[in-house]
Amino acid sequence: MDFRWEDHDDMSTILRVQWTIEPLAAPQPHLPCSHCGRMTAFRSSGTFRLNANGKRLDAWLIYRCLGCDGTWNRPVFERLAIGTIDPDQLNQLQANDAGLAAAIAFDGAGLRRFTSRVEPDGGVRVLKQVIIAVDSWTALEITMVVLRPVSVRLDRLLARELGMSRERVKALVNMGRLRVGSDGWRRGVRDGDRVVLDYGGDVQDRALGVAAGEG
């Protein structure tokens, strides 16, 4: 469909909100466990292992088998010349920095280098904040903030978080009342995605309140 963002340039009529989408749990790789011998799911232990070999260093994030606690070492880097490693990263690895461990554990695309079977992140949490509040408005603009990769689809997320059926969301899209940009909405949510929902008599106030984080 064709539309222009300029249609909504009147700031005073748009309620702007931000949805921060966070995965509830890291994706789990399925791998053959060298300890119990089964094909099984692994979970990050949050700790790193470093191994120096001459002037070269290996770093792994240690995963544990959910069945037997056996380990799998997920490579962070291998055989890197020690002088080329960022000192901050080296400190984080040595300190088992939780932020670095989580950033790697939540990188599901990176996991697919090691196994074709990765269980998705298991749902998301949505934190809603009003960015620009207005007294009287005719449209709601939602900006998505996705700091870690998530596997949730935009249409499903909108239906769930707006408290509507997916058929209702689809109908609003078809009517041009819900606009998601040029590359569609049956796809994964991405950082910076912007959704505009026009207020109309049949868009319930409750749904809009929920979208703004008041529900």
Ligand SMILES: [Zn+2]
């Ligand atoms: Zn095992």
